[in-house]
Amino acid sequence: DIQMTQSPSTLSASVGDRVTITCRASQSISSWLAWYQQKPGKAPKLLIYKASSLENGVPSRFSGSGSGTQFTLTISSLQPDDFATYYCQQYNSFSVTFGGGTKVEIK
Amino acid sequence: QVTLKESGPALVKPTQTLTLTCTFSGFSLFTSGMRMSWIRQPPGKALEWLARIDWDDDKFYSTSLKTRLTISKDTSKDQVVLTMTNMDPLDTATYYCARTSLGAAGSFDYWGQGTLVTVSS
Secondary structure (H helix, E strand, O other), X not given: XXXXXXXXXXXXXXXXXXXXXXXXXXXXXXXXXXEEEEOOOOOOEEEEEOOOEEOOXXXXXXXXXXXXXXXXXXXXXXXXXXXXXXXXXXXXXXXXXXXXOEEEEEO | OOEEEEEOOOEEOOOOOXXXXXXXXXXXXXXXXXXXEEEEEOOOOOOEEEEEEEOOOOEEEOOOOOOOEXXXXXXXXXXXXXEEOOOOHHHOEEEEEEEEOHHHOOOOOEEOOOEEEEEOO
């Protein structure tokens, strides 16, 4: 199975900061990567699919990049509503794996 | 409007079989490219994909859990069912169903609210 490694596991930041989260795949997944935001007690919400495509309704301060094995999620200017846990997810034909998550906390 | 909702027991005993139902609306699982998955999340831990069923009835399972899982669909009722045998306290988690549509490129664009299942004697 393909392993997904996210870093950092926790990130402390302030409103207005530029935030970058990294996800690394154990083998190439082309651009089959998605990013989700999850708040406590809620289901994950899709932010980015196919590595860099912004889901409808998601603010443009969120962006994704990368291909192959290295991917990043960037929040250009952190807003109060963005404090949450973020997960990457790979899709490779017949299996799916998630990263371990990155919790974005208030500094 | 797309909605998904999971239902099933909140508490199961070790060794029992868990049956969860996902009832959805706003789309059809007959539509080419449509897929439904089950995903779980133990308290305070990361997400884990369990199983998937496609519009053409193809089925796929997590490598580590495939001997315990069965996924099926009832398109007449707009439902997807997951059974998991031989439940263990380590299976305590919130279980989600989620949709993948053709344009979502393998991602999950809609999720249910989740249902917490506790395994305890």
